[in-house]
Amino acid sequence: MRSHYCTDLSKDNIGEIVEVCGWVNSYRDHGGVIFIDLRDRSGLVQLVCDPDDSKQAYDTANTVRNEFVLKAKGKVRARGEGLTNPKLKTGEIEIVISELIVENPSKPLPFVIGDKDVGEETRLKYRFLDLRNEKAYERFAMRSRAAIACRNTLEKLNFLEVETPILTRATPEGARDYLVPSRVNNGLFYALPQSPQLFKQLLMCSGFDRYFQIAKCFRDEDLRADRQPEFTQIDIEMSFCTQEDVMGVAEEVLKDIFKVCGYDINPPFRRMTYKEATETYGSDKPDLRFDLPLVDVIDIFEKSNNEIFSNIAKDKKRNRVKALRVPNGDNIFSKRQMKSFEDYVRKFGAQGLAFIQYKEDGLKGPLLKFFEEKDIDELVKRTRLEVGDVLFFGAGAKKVVLDYMGRFRIFLANEMDIIDKDRLEFLWVVDFPMFEENDDGSFSAMHHPFTMPNNIDDDIEDITSVAYDVVLNGIELGGGSIRIHKNDIQQKVFEKLGIDEDEQREKFGFLLDALSFGAPPHGGIAIGFDRLMMLVTKSSSIRDIIAFPKTQRAQCPLTKAPNIASDEQLRELGIRLIKKDRK
Amino acid sequence: MRSHYCTDLSKDNIGEIVEVCGWVNSYRDHGGVIFIDLRDRSGLVQLVCDPDDSKQAYDTANTVRNEFVLKAKGKVRARGEGLTNPKLKTGEIEIVISELIVENPSKPLPFVIGDKDVGEETRLKYRFLDLRNEKAYERFAMRSRAAIACRNTLEKLNFLEVETPILTRATPEGARDYLVPSRVNNGLFYALPQSPQLFKQLLMCSGFDRYFQIAKCFRDEDLRADRQPEFTQIDIEMSFCTQEDVMGVAEEVLKDIFKVCGYDINPPFRRMTYKEATETYGSDKPDLRFDLPLVDVIDIFEKSNNEIFSNIAKDKKRNRVKALRVPNGDNIFSKRQMKSFEDYVRKFGAQGLAFIQYKEDGLKGPLLKFFEEKDIDELVKRTRLEVGDVLFFGAGAKKVVLDYMGRFRIFLANEMDIIDKDRLEFLWVVDFPMFEENDDGSFSAMHHPFTMPNNIDDDIEDITSVAYDVVLNGIELGGGSIRIHKNDIQQKVFEKLGIDEDEQREKFGFLLDALSFGAPPHGGIAIGFDRLMMLVTKSSSIRDIIAFPKTQRAQCPLTKAPNIASDEQLRELGIRLIKKDRK
Structure with a gap:
């Protein structure tokens, strides 16, 4: 329907007949001629509707209001002297309109597009308007470019993207699982994955050698400013590798992601032990700016x-x-x-x-x-x-x-x-403790129980692991580890965690089987893509990098859990609601 | 840990000291020398463990069995005359091993890798072994390449990949929704999306202009040979476009996907009306081979x-x-x-x-x-x-x-x-009816109720829509339409479907709002990625292109719905199980 995006046009197009489509950003009648700033995702261009050129265009222009959707045809000409607008990419030209069509009118908007003082609830209720501005678009364009750069880099490094399931079994990974009742298996529930951890380890056992996925993960936790119940991670796993190999891949990925977002970074990043980080900076993710x-x-x-x-x-x-x-x-x-x-x-x-x-x-x-x-x-x-x-x-x-x-x-x-807000200080924190003491004196795995320990037979508090976190400006971007590939070490870890054989079999039987049939040495990393994009786009809100978010104060109507379970649906799912007082 | 993949090695490497890692594919003792075929994801190479070269390597080789994981170091040499194996990529050389390490032993396998007569249940129970073969790997490599090609093509065409939510509101799209109880909103449920349809239309209303996503979708339907409860689709939407624009984009995407999978196809594809297809071939997805x-x-x-x-x-x-x-x-x-x-x-x-x-x-x-x-x-x-x-x-x-x-x-x-099984006959079927009659005489939308009708004011059975399906060899690869962008047309469609204003507001209020505030003309398409990959890889089972599938007869243990809901979890979710007899 268009021949050009608005800002494709420049002095080079003067004299050409062009067609553009977009929204009325503003309009004004000046001396019997209507000037419209037309906006598309690329930016603005000025339309001139002069009754002397086209009565139809002028009459139509007379009916338009802000955010009307137009299709316009006309000839590009240079703006008159003194009328150029250096702030606009297309500020040297304008289009003299011969044909103007209103593709869709618009009711007056509930708020001015781009207004920052609009409340969160209103912004999310009218999310399609909240996103209708250049900056929002630019951030999502950056996110798209970043994901594609990530994939191309990993493909170049011989990684395969393999999709792992969303409807899975629960595996104990720390947080609460979302449960999904299974209609065909009355009383049974799927779980949404907290990460593809076990799946990717199994793919290593299948000899896939190098796996990645930009994967949706789920945790049924309360919302925080930078935490969504569903989030995206760059998930990587490789076989026959050392810690340095995995770090090298992650650095390559980060370098290329930052590159398409306008930053040159120079790996390798600095390395620091967990001990040094905590003793010298009081944090396992020190800000080194x-x-x-x-x-x-x-x-x-x-x-x-x-x-x-x-x-x-x-x-x-x-x-x-x-x-x-x-x-x-x-x-x-x-x-x-x-x-x-x-x-x-x-x-x-x-x-x-x-x-x-x-x-x-x-x-x-x-x-x-x-x-x-x-x-x-x-x-x-x-x-x-x-x-x-x-x-x-x-x-x-x-x-x-x-x-x-x-x-x-x-x-x-x-x-x-x-x-210095413009500095990017990357850091690898290495040699994490394998276990951390709980308040009750028992121990949990600091990363997860599949992490390779350095010295499993030492005192539990002295055992370190081949685990590493990548940190940027004091924020943990991601973490990974070399995994246990030997059954005997895995069982020792389970023992230290107080997981007895029955529980091992029940919860991790599939993994223990896999380790028994020729599992290769392997390791990997997961990088939080949402958090990374917040840093790259200098966003302060998750709203800036997630199209339809759930935030603490409000939710987009399309992502708000509504009471859609009918009695029939519940019966089919084999469940009944317990009446509780709403909090 | 390795210097080369097995099949990286050739006569060019003769004399070099190399390190390889992988699995024992087979081994034999021949005249006091042990020959091992080592396998990695690239293929096989022969290791020679001669006690005269390395006692350590020979002694270690003496302990290995099939599927043991090895790391081997040695010098590449030409195979002796008459000993070359033209069937192997590395058949002209072998590695004389100086150091051999067993990285992990393996128990005897429950079945021979690659054996096609193994029952589905066993294959899925040991999915990591079922996938441990070159053909499986090749199919997943193809899937990965295809997805990346798709993304690069769409990026080149100025599309943004935007992630839409998995935890959403239910929208009536025909099939049953999976429901996810919300812990923080007692008694309320999220739904898993059947498609990102509404989200992508909203992104068009935001002026994103060109969106795509390789998206996970969910339908709580019974399993069939080519249908999973979760499936992946290439989802595309664009603004200010005609049907031909969308078809052109889809053709470009398919061309590039087929290209990385080894096929040259030549769009534009043939076009045929729904009427011609059904009248001449008795199908809206005719096989034109x-x-x-x-x-x-x-x-x-x-x-x-x-x-x-x-x-x-x-x-x-x-x-x-x-x-x-x-x-x-x-x-x-x-x-x-x-x-x-x-x-x-x-x-x-x-x-x-x-x-x-x-x-x-x-x-x-x-x-x-x-x-x-x-x-x-x-x-x-x-x-x-x-x-x-x-x-x-x-x-x-x-x-x-x-x-x-x-x-x-x-x-x-x-x-x-x-x-001719090698022929690829693509076809666009166009001009679908807008409505189809139900058995009870009422009408449903043939595609979905957001499809643009050509002639909304005609008799209901004569109304056609700007909808199109892409068909390959009699199989529907995908379908799309130009959407309704005007509120009055959308409401007329709802009326024909017997959806009254209250129901419109309740179910589609968010969309109707969006159409009122300057929605651009837009349209798109969704292409079933799983089905496409089955065709491209000539697979007969969903198992071949989905890493951890749910099939009719068996499920991978990690994707089987287990009874993991504890009493405490259920209480927290505000639900109670209804005791029913298991089917």
Whole structure:
């Protein structure tokens, strides 16, 4: 129906008869001539409806309102002198219309397109209007390009995309499964997959060698700002590989995705052990766009005797004393501000937040009187404390201290505005612990129970795994591991997790069988595609990169669970509703 | 872990030290030397484990059995004279092993890999073994290539891939929806989408202009040989387009998919109206690899008076008399065979199956005595009947006659073995009726209620629609239509379907809203990707192109609906099981 998209037209087309289609972005009558800015997905072009050129076009133009859908035919001409619009791609030309057709009128819109102050509920109710703007389109175009780039890169690297089922058996992967009643098997339920993990491992056992999928996954969890109940991941698995092989593939994929989105990134990314990440940055996904490392100072106080840290320092395994030097902090923050920071860390379990100021005339702070001179000297030396700096202290149980000091580090960086928003700091965190202790003293798998341990026969808390996370600017993009391919190791892991043989057989029998019949060494990774696209498009809301989202405050009418189960349907499914009070 | 895939190696690598990984396909001890055929996804290579070269390798080789997973290092050498194997890609070389590692042993397999006589249940129970063969791998590689080719073609044509939700609202599209209880909204259910139809139409209303998705769709229907409850379709929608535009895009996509699968096809495909297809071939998806057209002869009998056809011929609108000429049929089939064909058509509602043989000495057949001379002459002329031919007749109610004669046409072609299995006959069937009559006299939409009618104000049975199906060798690959973009037409269609305003609002309110605010003219198509891949790979079972299928007789353990709903889960979902006798 069209000969050109609006912004295909330029001075090169002057004199040509063209046809364009799109929406009325704006219109005005100026001296008996109607000017319409016509919009399609490419952008705007100006239509001129002059009764001297075409009475029909002018009369039709007289009836149009914003968002009417038009088809227009006319001749391209240069705009008059002084009338060009440098802000528009097509600002040097306009189309003199000879034929104008209203393909569809539009009621007045409930909100102005592109208006950012529209409430979430309204935006999602009229999602088709909310998406009707160039920026939205550009973000989805980027998402499409990114997915295609990902696929082409993986195909080039000899990976096959294999579709795995959505209606599957439940496998215990941490979160709640969505259940789907099976009509033909009364009383039985399918589960929607939390990931294609087992399927891809089975494909490795089939000798497929290199698998990938951009896969929909499901978790019946409460909504959060960046979490949908259904989400998309780039899922990769390969055989006869090392950790470095998998990382290399992931880096290649990320490089090409970022490339089509306008960024040049240069793998290989930096590597850091889980231990270094948590001890130095208080996080297993440190943001490395700024420094502010945590310095371990527990040994300084180990042999001292002061009221503040010495008791804590006696148990170096379970406790931590960490110092965080803020360069020039004494000049940036007032003492009152420094004191107020305690409120922030208390939210995450801190008992307090001591600090020392390095003034021109020496160190200041109520702590100092408890410290021995040599300890103070060692502190200054180790943290490279200089005049104008502040040193904050976190002390207490390891897990708590690392957590709140890690958060405090980011809090400070934001307060100081030292984070370069344009920097992309990728990082691999490696050597994760295999198990983590639950509150009740039992252990869970930190990644999942199919992760290859480095040292399965060691004490459970010392066992590490061949697991790795890829982190960008403090956000976990994805994670993976080398998997267990030997039955005996898999069973040892199940034992440590307290899963007995019956349970193993029931829940993982299919996998254990597969491991018994020539499973190859294999490993892989899953990268969260939604989160990646939020970062790449600098979006703050999941709405920007998911076409029909469910958000905390509102849902698109087409994705809202409606009460559609009729009595007949329920009977057929073999289920009955339990009447509960609505929350 | 490897330097080469097995079949990467050739005479060019002689003298090189290489590392390969894979499965023991076979092994034999020959004169104190062990020969192993090692298999990876690329194919086979021969390993030579000679104790004179490496005692370690020989001793290890002595322990291996079929399907053990090995890593082997050694030097490539030419095979001795007379020892080359022309059947193998690597048949001119072998690797003299210096280091052999068993990465994983294997228990004896429950069946020989590639054995076609294994029962479906066993194959699916051990799906990872069932897939462990070159042919299976090749088919999935083809599927992966086809999907990527499809995406690249559509990207080239300016389409965006947009992911639409899996957890949606139910929309009435014919089949049963899968329902998913929502935990956070007690008593409410999501539905899994039967297609992204409404979503893609909304994206057109958002001005996305060209959308596609390779989308998972769901129908809670009973299994058939070529139907899964979850299936994949290539889903396309575009704005400001004609039917020809959509067809052109689909042809481009199919051309490129077939190309990466080894076929050159040449669009544009032939076009045929629904009327011609059903009247001439008795099917809206005719197989054009052979001819055997149905010839309309009702008018010949309209004015005659014979006991056989004249009553039927009186109602030319509701009835049909069709003649099917079988060239040389009298020489191919015995009279007994011809009579037996009646049994076939009776299954589809035929009252009988009259026929005339054209012998050297003239026409023969019990019918003839009822026909007038001039009618016989006209029959011979119109059907171009020649000596040696047979002419079959179908007569009765239009729908029944077209159906059984269409089936009979295919039946005959198979009996005569005149279908060239290597031919690809694509066809567009166009101008479908908008509505079809139900048994109770009400009408349903033949495609779906969003299809643009050509002539909405005509009598309901005369209304046609801008709908089109693409057919390959008698199989419907896909179908689409230009959609209704105007509210008033949409409402007229709903009225004809007997959907009142309340129901319209409740079920389609979101769409009607979208049509009111500047919906562009748009249309699209959906192509069944699973079915397409079955045709392209010449597969007879869905098992060949779906990695973890659900079949009629058996299901892969990982996709079998298990009784995983615990009492606690059910309580949380707000549902209770109704005890029914298991079927």
